[in-house]
Amino acid sequence: MPKVLITTVPFGDRNRLPIEQLENAGIEYLINPLGRKLKEEELAEMVTDFDALIAGTEIISDKVMGCAKNLKFISRVGIGLDGVDLLAAKRRGIQVSYTPDAPAPAVAELTIGLMLSLLRMTHVSNAQLHRGEWQRHLGRRIPEVTIGIIGTGRIGGRVLRRLAGFGSPRILVNDLHPDMKLVPELKIEWVGKEEIYHHADVISLHVPLTASTKNMIRREHLMQMKSDAMIINTSRGGIINELDLVEVMNGGHLSGAAIDVFEQEPYTGALAQIDRCILTSHMGSMTVDCRTRMEIEATQEAVRFLTGQALQGGVPHEEYDVQRQGL
Incomplete structure (x- = not known):
């Protein structure tokens, strides 16, 4: 048997x-x-x-x-x-x-959920209220920001199609194989990663972990981003250098991050001490x-x-x- x-x-x-x-x-x-x-x-x-x-x-x-x-x-x-x-x-x-x-629809929807939470700061408000602190936060809406998507495969493409339902945000997209007809409803701008780092308010990563994407985003790239930019990783741990992200966020740069995947899982690192960082337990497909x-x-x-x-x-x-x- x-x-x-x-x-x-x-x-x-x-x-x-x-x-x-x-x-x-x-x-x-x-x-x-x-x-x-x-x-x-x-x-x-x-x-x-x-x-x-x-x-x-x-x-x-x-x-x-x-x-x-x-x-x-x-x-x-x-x-x-x-x-x-x-x-x-x-x-x-x-x-x-x-x-x-099979997992692509769920990961795409989690990405959108994390994006909304970051923009409205619901995670920060939740942590504060659990500590007995009452503070309201001014947030932003998806149509009013510039969104950068790196990787437009099974998941990144689905994220873009779901974003179309929110109106017409500016969308900056990077992929090794640009598809000019990807989401006709959106005015997609195909750009280099550096332009996304410099101009996007929210950056979402949807690339596999390979030799070329490991530590793809390090301190120098994070510091190129706007001081109030936000970054989401629902792809693979190791694409963002976690130690660099901790250092940059502890220094006050970036208004938020949402990380679902980590180099070592279960994760027990210093990002857990940063309220404006959403951490989820590799549950994109769950x-x-x-x-x-x-x-x-x-x-x-x-x-x-x-x-x-x-x-x-x-x-x-x-x-x-x-x-x-x-x-």
């Missing part, structure tokens, strides 16, 4: 269909017994005799794969692949799939519908692999090329 280790948690809490898919296929499974994100060493100890992984954001390194003598398949619940050593998997004959479309779709699609791929069927969500060659370039 094939065996699957499910490392991502929660799993099957709101919809048991993924678990039923495994049971109906006669596949034995174990859901992460620690109930939290596994450390590399913990995963290496746990994965020893499993045939497949249904994985979250934990590190699946060459070391981990070397401890898994039976492992032939990794099904990633989500889109980010920076935690999976794709080149090591290829060398070891381990196939990898992911679910890139809506019932999107999370369920991710779990179902990842499980379907594991069942397909273990029952000899063709995969539908295999990782494309360009993702391997990204890691080959040095991440």
Whole structure:
């Protein structure tokens, strides 16, 4: 009987269909017994005799794969692949799939929610009122600000389409492959990142973590931004240098930040001491519908692999090329 280790948690809490898919296929499974994100060493100890992984954001390194003598398949619940050593998997004959479309609507909506909170300072008011302080804050509306979007793929494109419902803010956009017909309702200006840093009131990041995007935004870039600018990262930890962001915000620069993803998770760093910084626990995809779709699609791929069927969500060659370039 094939065996699957499910490392991502929660799993099957709101919809048991993924678990039923495994049971109906006669596949034995174990859901992460620690109930939290596994450390590399913990995963290496746990994965020893499993045939497949249904994985979250934990590190699946060459070391981990070397401890898994039976492992032939990794099904990633989500889109980010920076935690999976794709080149090591290829060398070891381990196939990898992911679910890139499933989380996108939820992440885009969280981004809009964070943008609204930053602009109206609801997070600051909430913290103050919990301390017994009554203070009203003058905020700004989306149509009245300049918004910078870096990355217009599955999530960045959805953010832009949702912004169209708020009126006609000035939109500055940067992407390696500009699509001039992306959102016809908006007057999108395709510009370099430097222009976004200098002119945007709100900057939202939607790029993968690669060798070229790691620490893409450092102190010098943050200081180029307006003193009252705001920055949102719902993409991947490590794209903004967290220590630089702490230093800049403690110095009074930037009126707000919203960070959902971190270099080390769970996050316990100094950003937690800054009221005007919204911190969320890598929950961009955590809506019932999107999370369920991710779990179902990842499980379907594991069942397909273990029952000899063709995969539908295999990782494309360009993702391997990204890691080959040095991440």
